[in-house]
Amino acid sequence: MATTAQKKEAQKYVGLLSVLAVVNSLDDPGSSAATSLVAGISKIHTGLKTIDSVISFALEKTVEGTNGHLVWLGLRNRVRQHRQAAKLQSGMATHRQKRKLISSLLLHYTPRRLSILIENSPPRDEPTHFLTPRIVFLERRPVVAKRGAALVERDFDFSGYYTVPPDESVIFVDPKTCRIELAVLRGIALGAPESNLLYRFIRKLIQVACDERRNVRPTHNGTMVQIGWNAGPRHARIFGLAKSYTKKIDGETAIDHDLDAIAALNLTWNFAKSFLPEELIGEVTRDVEESGLPKMATWNVPEGLLTQNYSSLIHADLSHARFTISWTAAHEPDPAAMVSSQPTRARTRQSKAVPTVHNPQLPHGGNFVDLSLKVLVQQATGTLLAHCPEYLHGTTELAGIHACGITIPFTLRVKQQFDELVAKGTHVMHEE
Known part of the structure; x- marks a missing residue:
């Protein structure tokens, strides 16, 4: 479990301009860039091992309305869209489609x-x-x-x-x-x-x-x-x-x-x-x-x-x-x-x-x-x-x-x- 000091360091990390620049370029949660991002922050905060946990942590620790918060919010939306597109391509039904079928x-x-x-x-x-x-x-x-x-x-x-x-x-x-x-x-x-x-x-x-x-x-x-x-x-x-x-x-x-x-x-x-x-x-x-x-x-x-x-x-x-x-x-x-x-x-x-x-x-x-x-x-x-x-x-x-x-x-x-x-x-x- 991460210490308070590690959480504070991770909070600073997700707000770095260099990190935000990488985040801005991501959309595929399975890409090598996304994997590298998760690996980098997990060295600081051991509890953050997935792209979803990193995004949730960043949105919680950045101030709503700031550039950093908007950048992480944009990544969350792109990841969701990517996964939905992958589901459609594979023939897997979305939650809405399942409810409609029911x-x-x-x-x-x-x-x-x-x-x-x-x-x-x-x-x-x-x-x-x-x-x-x-x-x-x-x-x-x-x-x-x-x-x-x-x-x-x-x-x-x-x-x-x-x-x-x-x-x-x-x-x-x-x-x-x-x-x-x-x-x-x-x-x-x-x-x-x-x-x-x-x-x-x-x-x-x-x-x-x-x-x-x-x-x-x-x-x-x-x-x-x-x-x-x-x-x-x-x-x-x-x-x-x-x-x-x-x-x-x-x-x-x-x-x-x-x-x-x-x-x-x-x-x-x-x-x-x-x-x-x-x-x-x-x-x-x-x-x-x-x-x-x-x-x-x-x-x-x-x-x-x-x-x-x-x-x-x-x-x-x-x-x-x-x-x-x-x-x-x-x-x-x-x-x-x-x-x-x-x-x-x-x-x-x-x-x-x-x-x-x-x-x-x-x-x-x-x-x-x-x-x-x-x-x-x-x-x-x-x-x-x-x-x-x-x-x-x-x-x-x-x-x-x-x-x-x-x-x-x-x-x-x-x-x-x-x-x-x-x-x-x-x-x-x-x-x-």
């Missing part, structure tokens, strides 16, 4: 209580919105289904199912307990000035991730990759961050791609916190906080999945939270699969949506099915979905559709491995 995507909204949503629920003949979803009371029923079976739309009997059209936002509520069982919100982040760029970015990062990382469901149709904390393969007993790259890429590129994936997961989580009913997201948030699991970033979640052209078989998941949350980034006709005049076509890794047999009803599939609730959710770009993973569910096989999305699963096995390590006294670093 407002444009309606992320400043707070969750509404189910009672308010019920009161404002549109009648069946009126359109819905993700802020005013339709409330449907529906009770779960016993179901007989084979786990691990594929859901093929042309073969499966959907009679008696509630079909949610691609433009309908619906929340399904148990009539006896008044607990939410399934939430389907449409049009998330669509219609904003930044929507096209945002969705293009999300789709690209999912495509890159599915190309570079290990497919954790290699026997299923499509690709699923994992980010964040995981418990390794089922036969192992480990806990750590997923190391899933299968391609050789340099460390800096890997970090950039990891940060992109974390940003996408964080955006999904923020959509959930803004638009899902208060009771639902409140319950999930409590489950996550009580789990004690380390996060990938501040206010983020522990793990996530990125999927492309993926169809899940009939299954149920063990989760430490009551809901699994997903956001559909794309669900649209796949041009590669539309040339279907041939009776058969070979599947490729790039387009697992290509059908193996001729189907005159192309395109279809990729729709979510809750078997005990008897609900078929016709998928669409911009769908935010929260379902109860403990009940049998799956997605219908894709035919002529390109689909990709992000899922937050809250895997029970990850929590169990973490709890086991904590019980043994192992320290696990929290990424906060």
